[in-house]
Amino acid sequence: MMLVYIVVEKKVELSAFSDIQNTETITAKEYIENEFFQQKKLSVINLCDSYGYQSTGYYVSLLAEARKHKVIPTVTAMQDIKTSTLIKTDLGDWDDLIQKSFQETDQEKIEFNVYFGTCKELSFLKLALTLLNISQLPLLKAVFVRKAGKWYPGTIRQLSIKDLTPEEFVDFKSSLASFLKGKKLTLNYERKKYSMGILVNHEDQTPPSNAKALNKFVKEADKAGYSVEFITKNDFARLLSFDAVFVRETTNVNHHTYRFAKKAESEGIVVIDDSQSILRCTNKVFLHELLSSNGIPVPKAVVVHKSQNKSFKLPFEYPAVIKQPDGSFSKGVLKVNNHEELKRSLKEMFQKSDLLIIQEFMPTDFDWRVGVLNGNPLYVCKYYMARNHWQIYNWDKKKGQSGKSETLNIEEVPKKLLNIAVKASKLIGNGLYGVDVKQKDGKYFVIEINDNPSIDAGVEDKASKNFIYKSIVQEFTARIKNIK
Numbered sequence: 001m002m003l004v005y006i007v008v009e010k011k012v013e014l015s016a017f018s019d020i021q022n023t024e025t026i027t028a029k030e031y032i033e034n035e036f037f038q039q040k041k042l043s044v045i046n047l048c049d050s051y052g053y054q055s056t057g058y059y060v061s062l063l064a065e066a067r068k069h070k071v072i073p074t075v076t077a078m079q080d081i082k083t084s085t086l087i088k089t090d091l092g093d094w095d096d097l098i099q100k101s102f103q104e105t106d107q108e109k110i111e112f113n114v115y116f117g118t119c120k121e122l123s124f125l126k127l128a129l130t131l132l133n134i135s136q137l138p139l140l141k142a143v144f145v146r147k148a149g150k151w152y153p154g155t156i157r158q159l160s161i162k163d164l165t166p167e168e169f170v171d172f173k174s175s176l177a178s179f180l181k182g183k184k185l186t187l188n189y190e191r192k193k194y195s196m197g198i199l200v201n202h203e204d205q206t207p208p209s210n211a212k213a214l215n216k217f218v219k220e221a222d223k224a225g226y227s228v229e230f231i232t233k234n235d236f237a238r239l240l241s242f243d244a245v246f247v248r249e250t251t252n253v254n255h256h257t258y259r260f261a262k263k264a265e266s267e268g269i270v271v272i273d274d275s276q277s278i279l280r281c282t283n284k285v286f287l288h289e290l291l292s293s294n295g296i297p298v299p300k301a302v303v304v305h306k307s308q309n310k311s312f313k314l315p316f317e318y319p320a321v322i323k324q325p326d327g328s329f330s331k332g333v334l335k336v337n338n339h340e341e342l343k344r345s346l347k348e349m350f351q352k353s354d355l356l357i358i359q360e361f362m363p364t365d366f367d368w369r370v371g372v373l374n375g376n377p378l379y380v381c382k383y384y385m386a387r388n389h390w391q392i393y394n395w396d397k398k399k400g401q402s403g404k405s406e407t408l409n410i411e412e413v414p415k416k417l418l419n420i421a422v423k424a425s426k427l428i429g430n431g432l433y434g435v436d437v438k439q440k441d442g443k444y445f446v447i448e449i450n451d452n453p454s455i456d457a458g459v460e461d462k463a464s465k466n467f468i469y470k471s472i473v474q475e476f477t478a479r480i481k482n483i484k
Helices: 011-017 028-033 056-066 075-082 084-101 122-135 166-183 211-223 233-241 256-266 275-281 284-293 339-349 415-426 467-483
Strands: 003-008 023-027 042-046 070-072 109-115 139-147 150-158 194-199 226-231 244-247 270-272 301-305 320-323 333-336 355-360 366-373 376-384 405-408 432-440 443-450
Touching: 003 011, 003 028, 011 023, 011 166, 023 028, 028 056, 042 056, 056 070, 056 075, 070 233, 075 122, 075 150, 084 122, 084 150, 109 122, 109 166, 122 139, 122 233, 194 211, 194 233, 194 467, 211 226, 211 467, 233 256, 244 256, 244 467, 256 270, 256 275, 270 467, 275 284, 275 443, 284 301, 284 355, 284 443, 320 339, 333 339, 339 355, 366 415, 366 467, 376 415, 376 467, 415 432, 415 443
Parallel strands: 003 023, 003 042, 042 070, 194 226, 194 244, 244 270
Antiparallel strands: 109 139, 139 150, 301 355, 320 333, 320 355, 366 376, 366 432, 376 405, 432 443
């Protein structure tokens, strides 16, 4: 069980938190100077008076990160709060929540303290948690103002425990105790050696794993000594409570899934998908350049800039397929049969991206998908085209429609197919990938590599049963052991 150290600046503050279970309160001087604290499996709550650059509080978090301790706040969080516009910009994504939080008040200005994502006002609780997620700071003073009937963030600044009245300190201490209890929910059972958060999105129309598959992951992880919890984008502040994070929602770079991966990596938490894989796989322009420059067979393709819109002519025969760089599940893809259709489609798609990729149309009854984990084949499927359609997914239908699938034992699959899939995946990294391959005239062509491949119960696991789930859990365990 990971011990939590509460770090304070003054000796007189040591007794203030002595009754919080499973914690030890120490001074910043002790933490900085004592070599005992160089052991890795520690969690640190930094409650120093100041987080200013090169202050004692700054060095506590800086050393914590160097020692691979899980610390709140991080040095990055300390720096970000200096530029309040960063926090305000992030809050722009939560405008609906801000308006809803203050809809019942007739005041023109609201101030409240936020302690570890909680506050006294019940109607502000969701907003308080959002402020913690954005700022990653334990104590905040938040000010919101109303202008022309609409609420806007005013100042968001860091507080220290010396700023609190005795009554406020009681509330803060209660919030800290609750926060630590929440953080340790996944560690309460001593028989569990590791903790895993599975990032999901219940509103995702095309999630990479169905509920039955997720339950199979949980069962395999449980057998391997994990406590598992499903988390969402609202749990960003709780990442420090996990040894591993498994991303099971559709990823993108300009998205919280990428931020989750980056945060986990910076804290020494094992994460699949890793941020580099998300960055590389979610852009088809990058993938085309990477694959073709490394001798991987790919369909004929050309990258087009929007400045070429009026003058561009296709250098190969029609039909062709235009792809939005960050599309997924057959979305952001158009088929064109002649130059006029190409011009219309380019005009439409350049509204979303400055670059597009155009591939030759390679009609096949099905696409191969080879699942690869750390350079080893995990599963092989044939995904057939949707009925009367040229793609696996047909989004012209009201609810979307997909073709049938066929899962094969790895031993039954041509070695040439496996070899090209593994070779392509290694260009991305050592994560979990789905390599899409077309077969034409006995040759294999890599279409794309997915960093968050589908693993649905009854589809990808049909041939190997629990092998997929067990293999992924084993990979997590090996990586955790490697960094401890």
